[in-house]
Amino acid sequence: MLKEFKNFIMTKNLIDLAVAVLLAGAIGLVTNSFVNDIMMPVVGYFTGGVDFSDLKIILSEAVVAADGTVTTPESAIRYGSWVNTLINLIIVGFVLFMIVKAYKKSQKPKEEPAPVPKGPTQEELLAEIRDLLKKK
Template sequence: MFKEFKNFIMTGNVIDLAVAVILAGAVGLVVNGFVSDIMMPIVGHFAGGLDFADMKIVLDEAVVAADGTVTKPENAVMYGKWVNAIINLITVGFVLFMIVKAYNKTKTPPAPAAPAGPSDNDLLTEIRDLLKK
């Protein structure tokens, strides 16, 4: 069983998949940084200084003691973070689309098929006809 597992792990497909997952994580971090640090401030600027990450619906206000400490934290639906995640997803999808599109352009087109010659049956039929003569 260990030998079968070792053979499975050492196949090219599993190693390719592992490399792809690691690269996808790195690309995800880069794209996430791009979205949160570059795109969202620009979108917020054109939205009137709005920061999506801070958008929320407060269900229960925070309870603050007289000395300023929070005794019960705020309970809120943070839908702004979800909007950021959707924008991040769309951006990651677009970047991956562009990467795959560029990769597909680098592939060499398949060689044209060789012209089909006579089949074995045709050759055998020809030999039979020649022998009959």
């Protein structure tokens, strides 16, 4: 059983998958940093400094005791966080689109296979057989 496990772990497909997962994690970190550190400040600048994550609809206020401790937290729909997530999705999707587009552009164009010469159709073969039989 240990030998089977070793063979399973050392297969090329599993190693390729592990490398792909690690690279995907690294690309995810780079992409998230790009979105959060570069793009979101630009979005914030053009929206007048609005931080979408602070936007919410309060359903019930928080209850605060006399000593200042919150006894019941507020109940709110935090739609601003959702808007931030949508903006992140659009930016990440665009960045990944640009990466894939650049990758495809860097690849060598595939050579078209030589066209296979067409043979006679079934009707032409049957007509040829008919003509040969008539000659006999």
